[in-house]
Amino acid sequence: MAKFMVKIQDETCKGCGVCVSVCPKKIIGMRKQVNQKGYSPASVTDESACIGCASCAMMCPDGAIEIYQVD
Ligand code: SF4
Numbered sequence: 001m002a003k004f005m006v007k008i009q010d011e012t013c014k015g016c017g018v019c020v021s022v023c024p025k026k027i028i029g030m031r032k033q034v035n036q037k038g039y040s041p042a043s044v045t046d047e048s049a050c051i052g053c054a055s056c057a058m059m060c061p062d063g064a065i066e067i068y069q070v071d
């Protein structure tokens with residue numbers, strides 16, 4: 001089964017939470033720490049459960065998420 005890597009750019013994320021709400025596997029949450037702009041960035045809580053649907057990447061208004069397939 002394909003595995004995926006979810007890369008979220010901490011410093012680009014504005015902490016809007018859209019990716020958290022669209023992920024069908026509910027594996028994105030918000031960090032407690034803030035980035036340099038003062039936003040709490042999103043982070044993946046269980047990358048091994050990612051199905052690579054890319055909904056998070058498509059919906060992110062700031063293009064802060066990239067999905068890679070890893071074999
Ligand atoms: S690619 Fe899909 S399953 Fe993976 S983190 Fe993004 S929304 Fe969730």
Ligand code: SF4
Nearest residue numbers: 013014016017019060
């Ligand atoms: S949708 Fe983009 S900007 Fe919004 S919390 Fe997720 S990664 Fe950050």
